[in-house]
Amino acid sequence: MNNDYNKALLFKQVNYSVDGLHILKNITGSIPKGKITTLVGPSGSGKTTLFKLCNGLQSPDSGDIYINDKPINSYDPVKLRRNVGIALQNAAMISGSVMKNLSLPLDLQEEKLSEERAKELLHLVGMNKDSLQRNTKDLSGGQRQKISIARTLVNKPKILLLDEITSSLDSVSRQDIEELITKINHTYDTTIFWITHNLQQAMTIGDYTWAMMDGEIIETGESNFLKDPKKERMKDFVRGEVE
Numbered sequence: 001m002n003n004d005y006n007k008a009l010l011f012k013q014v015n016y017s018v019d020g021l022h023i024l025k026n027i028t029g030s031i032p033k034g035k036i037t038t039l040v041g042p043s044g045s046g047k048t049t050l051f052k053l054c055n056g057l058q059s060p061d062s063g064d065i066y067i068n069d070k071p072i073n074s075y076d077p078v079k080l081r082r083n084v085g086i087a088l089q090n091a092a093m094i095s096g097s098v099m100k101n102l103s104l105p106l107d108l109q110e111e112k113l114s115e116e117r118a119k120e121l122l123h124l125v126g127m128n129k130d131s132l133q134r135n136t137k138d139l140s141g142g143q144r145q146k147i148s149i150a151r152t153l154v155n156k157p158k159i160l161l162l163d164e165i166t167s168s169l170d171s172v173s174r175q176d177i178e179e180l181i182t183k184i185n186h187t188y189d190t191t192i193f194w195i196t197h198n199l200q201q202a203m204t205i206g207d208y209t210w211a212m213m214d215g216e217i218i219e220t221g222e223s224n225f226l227k228d229p230k231k232e233r234m235k236d237f238v239r240g241e242v243e
């Protein structure tokens with residue numbers, strides 16, 4: 001990757017350990033603004049842990065993280081969460097209506113979400129505005145994921161971290177979510193950093209890809225490199241998974 005692009009996220013020699021286990025090892029690199037970067041790697045390689053560092057849920061033992069050119073620890077926690085949204089595989093919901101769930105991020109900031117804005121968000125994610133009063137327990141997996149994405153958009157994040165958001169969905173819902181994320185990326189210039197186990201998805205959706213193994217970034221580049229990686233370990237990892 002060349003170094004001329006604007007950096008939404010920059011990592012400099014980031015290390016992180018838990019209970020003597022060195023989970024992230026010397027992570028160095030940057031995620032370009034306004035692009036989709038996918039993050040792949042075997043289970044337990046440290047991908048989710050890297051995300052936790054990006055939105056301040058954990059702090060590195062050493063090294064520096066910059067968000068939009070400013071050190072991560074110069075942000076107050078609320079501002080950081082507004083800038084860096086995160087959506088997870090299980091799309092956790094509180095019991096109650098869609099409106100109640102969409103309101104959560106602002107409730108936490110003691111602000112109020114207007115019904116009009118909530119409907120706008122539903123429209124954006126391709127759901128009927130009448131869904132606002134539906135109980136989230138009655139939604140399908142794909143619909144829950146859309147609400148989860150809409151909920152992260154309440155704060156208009158500049159960076160969106162997506163952790164395995166399509167892995168429990170059928171292929172139709174998966175495609176729907178892929179189109180939605182691409183639309184968000186194009187419409188708002190939102191930087192997307194997306195963990196996926198689906199290497200074909202990582203390649204087709206990503207502009208760039210980071211590959212992580214055993215806590216290290218072992219290969220990065222335009223996502224097409226997954227077709228023909230340089231590192232032997234990566235060749236084994238992608239074998240038969242991408243066309």
Ligand SMILES: Nc1ncnc2c1ncn2[C@@H]1O[C@H](COP(=O)(O)OP(=O)(O)OP(=O)(O)O)[C@@H](O)[C@H]1O
Nearest residue numbers: 018019021023041042043044045046047048049050
């Ligand atoms: N709080 C913790 N305490 C102990 N070990 C942890 C903790 N958090 C993460 N780990 C360990 O760190 C390693 C990396 O975990 P992480 O969840 O980041 O991997 P991952 O690449 O996201 O995996 P997956 O693809 O399965 O979600 C694993 O060995 C995990 O068991």
